[in-house]
Amino acid sequence: MARLIRTEKEVEGRYEEIWTVVEEDALEQWPSGPLAIVGHPAQRQDGPQRARGEARYTADLRLPGTLHAAVLRSESAAARVRSIDVAPALAAPGVHAVISFEDVNFLRDDAGFPGAAVAAVAADTFGLARAALAAIRIEWEEREPLLDADEAVARGQLVSDERTYERGDVAGALAGADEVVEAEFTTSSVLHNALETHQAVCVWEGDTLVVHVSTQFVWGVRDEVAKAFELPLDRVRVVCEYMGGGFGAKNGAGEYTLIAAELARRTGRPVRCQLTRREENLAAGNRNATIQRLRVGASADGGLVALEGDYVNAVGYGGWVAGTDGPMQLLYGCDNVRTRVRGAKLNSAPMAAFRAPGFVEGTFGLECLLDELAAKLDLDPLELRKRNHSDVDLLDGRPFSSKSLMACYRLAEKHWERRHEVRARSEGPWRHGVGLASQVWYGGGGPPSYAWVRVGADGRATVVTAMQDIGTGSRTAMAQIAAEELGLPLDHVRVELGDTARGPYASISAGSSTIPSMGPAVRSAAADAARQIVELAAQRWHREQRTLSLKGGEIVSADGGSWPLTELLGLLGDAQILGRGARGPNPTGMRVLTFGVQVAEVRVDVETGE
């Protein structure tokens, strides 16, 4: 029976309480110890298609009659359009439609960063569209840009309210500490630069808008586009079978998708809006720069007594305040912690999620701080980290669902021990060194996520779910999970994904959540199919259902009998076994986090910086 429950959902470190529907019967965990397929290396199932150049990415779609969009963007960091005349562009050769902020609200007349989209043209070719942009008559009123993050904070120009956190008594603990280290760290902005640039091809088919888009989240795009065009959700179909990298910057629809959809609506033709590499760098998101003013207090034996972090995220003109403060709160056992994060609203390009947004930057600062503390205390930096390991989450005392950070430290030891030998290799300006850092991130996944499994007379199974494989191999992982549960060889399981019209809702491919969200849904669907197969087998061979199981492509009976699965399924003809599964809720009262350690050997020319 389906149950309606409240559960905590986390994506990229942002939590929300949601209602979700889960199935009544949660499966037992797989037994510990080696499994037949899961946990073993497997060849990437779509590797040949990708390597042979057969995989069709959004960039490769060639729909008949496609028009190409070019986008007019602000060259200035802060300006408002005084006047615009798109008529000359509309009259330019090959042009079919022109839109601007006067027509749609996802284009704006107040440009807040270089690259802000103002107008767009659809033409027979991209070259003609781009040429027509030059014909748009536009006058700008320049404004003074704000580019300094500290200055923005001083002026109170924030993208959202400041975020503060405190546990214990930081001031008191610092006053009583044997050693206090204070430091300021800055990190620069970083660009994602997926090789396939952000792009969409949109076409209206009757009352349905079909969106082919390079995305990490077909369902998120569906919802955003449906809202923008005031359509019922399933009148938008979003397709992404293969995509050429996202790194967090392709979690949303993006204005390029809306531009393509609107131009397609106006022209009645498919429209491609594909960012150039230059646009990709200007306006497709970045990991924002940060300023981190940090303080640590410790006892003489290296126990952390206080941590304090004051963070400024240079968020840009849009975006959100990522968890720069997260690692300081979560990574070590320290009773007294105070953090504050402020997101500076600047006249620079909006940030976008980027591989553990905030945590990468925050970990850099925290771990540098701990290295400085270790040097002051004359303590081995790895030993310092071990001494401050915590078995419970100090945010609220919850135990972790599992935590293997101490095991990671032990694995890191043999690499860390090489540091003296590596250092001795320094010669002239080339200095060699080994660095080490702990790592913390979310990645527990959760509901809702669904999958279907179809088994046919040929003894092969197909997993159907509208998730994405952004290159991480999630398609292969899902096939492994289904094969394990069905007792089938891996090459007998295929996965069909990437189409909101052709499969159930599936999780975003972001926040390290795809496998933990989708894996249990696929397993549960496969188990549902397996249960039905066993029911049929019990009838066919007159056994009790509970004495039968699926193993290695066979139906195995507790009394020693076994029959090839194909013998039973061969009876099906055109009938199919259909299994369905859903991701269950996360365990209550437990904290789900991921931890790790990284050791890096680095060589730097201290004169040139190479």
Next chain:
Amino acid sequence: MPDLRVNGHTYAYEAPVGRSLAAVLRDDLGLTGTKVACGEGHCGACTVQLDGVPVLSCITLVHTVREREVTTIEGLREHPLVDAFVRCDALQCGFCTPGQIVSAAALLETDPHPTREQVRHAMAGNLCRCGAYPRIEEAIQTWRD
């Protein structure tokens, strides 16, 4: 009308001055295995061979190709390198992979047993944003296994 020779086929093709080889391959001939990732000759995703020499098709004007034989990933699908890349899992998103294989195939024509340094030198023009470089090296060095 000059012909364009691609993967052993001859296409009657009138090449307009200013059109890139990549655009002709992808848009006119439907050979979308060749990818365009930067369009500026920086990343190597669009690599094809001209008479066996790797070139960047996004900045090669089609009228300059003349009588030379163009080889794209579609012409190299049966090359053992394809299996080697899959076996070594030398790819993630795969958008750079056809270009990597086209470059590597040209290297192996001139030297079937390249050293690691030779591989790195020959492949320096092919970027992989996912960071599969160690496995790309492994695939190229174990292509006959």
